[in-house]
Amino acid sequence: MFAAGDAGPGARGGSVPPPVDPSAPLAVRMRPRTLDEVVGQEHLLRPNSPLRRLVEGRGGSSVILYGPPGTGKTTLANLVASSSGRHFVALSALSAGVKDVRAVIEDARTRQIHGQRTVLFIDEVHRFSKSQQDALLAAVENGIVLLVAATTENPHFSVIAPLLSRSLIAELHGLDESGVAAVIRRAVADDRGYAGAVEVTDDAVEDIVRLSGGDARRSLTILEAAAGAVEDGVVTPEIVELSLDAAPVRYDRDGDQHYDVTSAFIKSIRGSDVDAALHYLARMLVAGEDPRFIARRLVVHASEDIGMADPTALLAASAAAEIVQKVGLPECRLALAQATIHLATAPKSNAVISAIDAAMADVRAGGVGEVPRHLRDGHYAGAKGLGNGVGYKYAHEASAGVVRHQYAPDELVGQDYYSPSGHGHERELGSRVAKLRGIIRGSR
Numbered sequence: 001m002f003a004a005g006d007a008g009p010g011a012r013g014g015s016v017p018p019p020v021d022p023s024a025p026l027a028v029r030m031r032p033r034t035l036d037e038v039v040g041q042e043h044l045l046r047p048n049s050p051l052r053r054l055v056e057g058r059g060g061s062s063v064i065l066y067g068p069p070g071t072g073k074t075t076l077a078n079l080v081a082s083s084s085g086r087h088f089v090a091l092s093a094l095s096a097g098v099k100d101v102r103a104v105i106e107d108a109r110t111r112q113i114h115g116q117r118t119v120l121f122i123d124e125v126h127r128f129s130k131s132q133q134d135a136l137l138a139a140v141e142n143g144i145v146l147l148v149a150a151t152t153e154n155p156h157f158s159v160i161a162p163l164l165s166r167s168l169i170a171e172l173h174g175l176d177e178s179g180v181a182a183v184i185r186r187a188v189a190d191d192r193g194y195a196g197a198v199e200v201t202d203d204a205v206e207d208i209v210r211l212s213g214g215d216a217r218r219s220l221t222i223l224e225a226a227a228g229a230v231e232d233g234v235v236t237p238e239i240v241e242l243s244l245d246a247a248p249v250r251y252d253r254d255g256d257q258h259y260d261v262t263s264a265f266i267k268s269i270r271g272s273d274v275d276a277a278l279h280y281l282a283r284m285l286v287a288g289e290d291p292r293f294i295a296r297r298l299v300v301h302a303s304e305d306i307g308m309a310d311p312t313a314l315l316a317a318s319a320a321a322e323i324v325q326k327v328g329l330p331e332c333r334l335a336l337a338q339a340t341i342h343l344a345t346a347p348k349s350n351a352v353i354s355a356i357d358a359a360m361a362d363v364r365a366g367g368v369g370e371v372p373r374h375l376r377d378g379h380y381a382g383a384k385g386l387g388n389g390v391g392y393k394y395a396h397e398a399s400a401g402v403v404r405h406q407y408a409p410d411e412l413v414g415q416d417y418y419s420p421s422g423h424g425h426e427r428e429l430g431s432r433v434a435k436l437r438g439i440i441r442g443s444r
Contacts, residue, residue, distance in 0.1 A: 025224065026193060026220045026221070026224040029193065030183070030190065030192055031074075034079070035052065037186075039183055039216065040176065040179035043173070044171075044172065050170075051076070051168070054080055054083075055079045055080050056083060057083035060143065060146065061167070061168050062140050062146055062149075062167040062168070063080075063148055063169075063170055064125065064147075064149045064150075064151065065077065065148065065150045065170050066152075066153075066155050066171050067172030068172070068215065069217065070174075070212070070219075071174060071215070077148040080119055080148050087116050089104050089107075089108075089119070089120050090122075091104065091122050092122075093123065093125055093127035093132075094127060097132065098131055098132050102135060104118070108139065109144050112143075119145070119148055120146070120147050120148070122147070122150070123150050124151060125150065125155075125158075126153040133159065133160045134162075136163060137166070140163065141166055147167060173214075175214045175215070180208070180212050180214065180219050183216045184205055184209070187220055188223075198233050200226075201234065203237045206237075207241070208222050208223055211244060222240065222244055226239045228243070229243045261280055262284070264280050265280035265281060265284065265294075265297070266301055269340065269343050269344045270348065272345065278337065278344075281340050291324045291328070291332055292325070294324075295317070295324045298317040298321070298340065299317040299318055299321055301317070302314040302317040305349075305350055306349060307350070307351055307426075308420065308425055308426050309346065309347040309348060309351075310347055316339050319339070320335040320336055346424065347423035347424025347425070347426075348421075349420070349424070349426050351418060351419055351420055351426065356417075362412070367412060368411075373388055373389075374387075374389065374390060374392045374393075374405075374406075375389075376389060400439070402439045404439060413441075414441065416437070
């Protein structure tokens, strides 16, 4: 258990911070007032780093702050604004339009004449349209505004290239366990928080850390709810559990978290880690991912990474996709889980995708050739006069069901595309494919 004496380092240096509204949410009251109070972003705030120079009023580059919720993007924007007497304007991409952006730029132009720099903070900049982002370009390039933009999505996907090239990109990391614990301890000890009026058991701290998912703001929201529920001033794991319904899942269906979790899901199946695969499946389902998207990925994966090593994998994935369409959530989660388990535990082979990609590469490179005449359509009048279908050998008439015959164009005779692996069913296919090629090509 800890109390006020266990708090982390307080603010050092800088101007006297403004008074804190005691009725404000705990996360607002505990927002860092100086760089010394910022937790978990040491990689961006090293001495003389671009972001530190910007916050200290010694840098003039616009910056895009990119990272998960609760990592300090708005805090850093406020610290930039408070340095060197800059004028601070905040816009939300959810409500601001091109007209609002242009009004800020005009005001900034006037202030610049009188020697005052304007910091324009745009929250959720990824939601700005291309035309809204275009409206910023000239002002950013000419230094009329110092842009500080925040986004939870990878800016390389959501911000136009000209704006990216004119800005520093600072990626903030989710806080680790020790960082979140430090935030909690500071809130318990600091005068802006509980000033030692409540205590939190070590187990309760661990629970809050786990539930916050690296989000400092989330951890303070949980702490505030738990502290409001205690009668004896002691926050325990039971109090934390009673004050919280469920932990949120950090996942954006339209952003890079969507791509990152999907990538981890497929790579876990490919790597045969059934437990990790089920974790990522659960993560997508809890976050509200479209189950049809998950089913499509499973169907593709069944051929791409398993193929003929387990021919039933594609059937399992296809069946799951059909069940998703017919049943929907929540019941279809069972079919998705069953297909995930099937694919993750199946023997793996990429021979199918390697084969078709190699064949398509040859076609694109001009390796086409004419269809042999004995394989051409011979069912129309005059076809036989052209030699079409003449000499074709009907394989079913052979005792083995396979005959020596040329099927490939002349230029591709002897070209192998499919190379069975030694995994699963392909162990048997390897010898069978070699035998078939020997008969068809006359080498045995």
